[in-house]
Amino acid sequence: MSPRRDDPLETMSKRQKQAPQGVAAKVQEEEHRRRTRFLLLFSASTSLILFGIGIKVLLNDMVGYGLALVGAGTVTVFALVQYHLLKQRMLFENITIFAMSVLVLMLVSTGGEDGTAALWSYIYPLLVTYVAGLRKGVLYCSLMYFAVLAIMLKPEIFGLLSPYSSDFKLRYLLSYLFTTLFSFVIESSRQASANELLRLGKEMETASRLDVLTGLANRRHMQSLLDEAEYDFGRSRTDYAVLMVDIDHFKRVNDRFGHSAGDAALQSVSAVFEHGLRQTDTASRWGGEEFLVLLRGASASDAPQIAERIRKATELLAIPCLADLAADKAEGRADVSTLHLTVSVGVALRKHAESLADTLLKADNCLYEAKRSGRNQVCPASPY
Numbered sequence: 001m002s003p004r005r006d007d008p009l010e011t012m013s014k015r016q017k018q019a020p021q022g023v024a025a026k027v028q029e030e031e032h033r034r035r036t037r038f039l040l041l042f043s044a045s046t047s048l049i050l051f052g053i054g055i056k057v058l059l060n061d062m063v064g065y066g067l068a069l070v071g072a073g074t075v076t077v078f079a080l081v082q083y084h085l086l087k088q089r090m091l092f093e094n095i096t097i098f099a100m101s102v103l104v105l106m107l108v109s110t111g112g113e114d115g116t117a118a119l120w121s122y123i124y125p126l127l128v129t130y131v132a133g134l135r136k137g138v139l140y141c142s143l144m145y146f147a148v149l150a151i152m153l154k155p156e157i158f159g160l161l162s163p164y165s166s167d168f169k170l171r172y173l174l175s176y177l178f179t180t181l182f183s184f185v186i187e188s189s190r191q192a193s194a195n196e197l198l199r200l201g202k203e204m205e206t207a208s209r210l211d212v213l214t215g216l217a218n219r220r221h222m223q224s225l226l227d228e229a230e231y232d233f234g235r236s237r238t239d240y241a242v243l244m245v246d247i248d249h250f251k252r253v254n255d256r257f258g259h260s261a262g263d264a265a266l267q268s269v270s271a272v273f274e275h276g277l278r279q280t281d282t283a284s285r286w287g288g289e290e291f292l293v294l295l296r297g298a299s300a301s302d303a304p305q306i307a308e309r310i311r312k313a314t315e316l317l318a319i320p321c322l323a324d325l326a327a328d329k330a331e332g333r334a335d336v337s338t339l340h341l342t343v344s345v346g347v348a349l350r351k352h353a354e355s356l357a358d359t360l361l362k363a364d365n366c367l368y369e370a371k372r373s374g375r376n377q378v379c380p381a382s383p384y
Contacts, residue, residue: 027194027197027198027201031194032089035093035130036083036092039092039093039096040083042096042127043076043079043080043096044080046073046076047073047076047077047080048073050069050070050072051069051070051073053069054066054067054068054069054070054073055070057069057113058070060113062113064110065106065110065112065113065117068103068106068107069103072099072100072102072103072106075095076096078095079095079096079099080092082095093131093132096131097127097128097131097132097140100123100124100127100128101124101144104120104121104148105144105147105148105151107120107121108121108148108151108152109151109155110163111162111163111164115163115164115168118164118172121148121176122175122176122179124141124144125137125141125144125179125180125183126183126186128140128141128144128183129141129183129186129187130187133187133191134184134187134188134191137183137187138184141183141184145176145177145180148173148176149173152164152172152173153169208220208221209221211284211285213263213266214266214267214285215270216270216283216284216285216291217282217283217285218284219285219287219292221284222282222284222286222292222294225282225284226242226356226360227356229294229296229350230350230356232296238296238297239297239298239349239350240294240295240297240298240350241295241298241302241303241348241349241350242292242293242294242295242347242348242350242359242360242363243291243292243293243295243303243306243307243310243345243346243347243363244286244290244291244292244345244346244348244360244363244364244366244367245269245291245292245293245307245310245343245367246289246290246343246344246345246367246371247265247266247269247289247290247341247342247343248341248342248343248344248371248375248376249375250265250288250289253265253339253341257321257337257339260321261319261321261339262289264339265289265319265339266285266289268317268319268341269291269314269317269343270283270285270291272310272313272314272317273291273293276306276309276310276313277293277306278295278306280295280296280297281294281295281298281306282294292360292363293306293310298349299349303347303349303380304347304378304380307345307347307378307380308345308378310343311342311343311345311376311377311378314341314342314343315340315342315376317340318338318339318340319339319340319341320337321337321338321339342375342376343376344367344370344371344375344376344377344378344379345367345370345377345378345379346362346363346364346365346366346367346368346369346379346380346381347363347366347378347379347380347381348360348362348363348366348380348381349381362381363381365381366379366380366381367379
């Protein structure tokens with residue numbers, strides 16, 4: 001029986017989807033922190049500007065306009081205090097965007113001093129698309145534009161007197177539309193670049209974790225998993241076992257059938273691990289034709305049974321390949337042949353009086369004992 005050998009790149013892709021999204025989480029968290037820092041700086045500076053202009057306007061007897069500015073500044077300060085006390089980032093963003101939305105509508109409605117207040121609205125699409133993201137930004141900015149359009153073209157509907165000339169309205173609406181669309185383009189481009197960097201980061205993280213040929217965990221990643229298992233063992237006495245698995249007579253496979261057949265053999269044994277282990281187990285390519293399997297939560301009876309299951313499944317493999325020895329070719333024996341494999345397995349359970357290094361050494365010694373005893377067998381360490 002020969003299980004279907006997955007393409008190693010396809011296998012890596014599957015494992016990438018299953019792997020913890022460490023890079024993605026870190027990048028997203030850093031993006032959130034960057035947005036929050038920007039919003040904190042913006043809110044602090046904006047509140048000072050709003051209070052300053054608001055007091056100036058109040059002194060000029062423009063009570064409604066001045067109170068609107070001071071009120072917006074007060075809401076901004078409230079948002080800052082709320083974030084400082086509660087650390088609720090989403091609430092902070094929503095309060096700030098809401099305050100900005102109300103402020104822009106009031107500025108456009110009243111016109112402010114000499115009808116210049118509407119010019120502050122150009123900040124809105126740039127701020128909102130960056131803070132809220134592209135999807136929410138498009139929604140908020142679209143609603144804002146239609147609201148501004150209605151105020152500019154039909155102020156009487158809202159009981160307002162338009163302080164703007166027809167030429168100003170036309171130029172303002174077109175320029176504000178351009179600024180809004182340009183904000184969408186900038187944020188879309190920024191997010192596309194961020195997503196591409198995130199994708200590359202995930203690929204690099206996957207490459208650092210997995211063996212390219214087999215799609216299994218590489219030695220470096222397995223070492224980190226062993227360290228985690230050791231930490232869990234020391235903290236909560238969670239048992240674990242290790243299997244040291246070696247393909248028997250692997251050099252003969254390379255010599256007789258070529259390195260491509262050797263690669264196929266490694267991939268086939270890797271497929272056995274993929275289908276024969278529990279979800280909590282992890283197999284790795286430890287080096288050459290040697291594999292290390294971590295069995296989390298395995299008992300003294302579980303580990304040898306899993307090892308025997310792997311040995312039997314490997315024994316059933318039948319891999320079609322071409323003989324590659326010069327002698328075979330000279331004698332006309334270069335036809336398709338079937339490669340059969342066996343493995344030897346050393347089994348060791350982590351004991352309380354041992355270290356991780358002791359457990360690995362014990363599994364390695366058991367592996368060599370299995371080799372010396374005739375190969376194609378499982379050799380468990382004492383007390384199995």
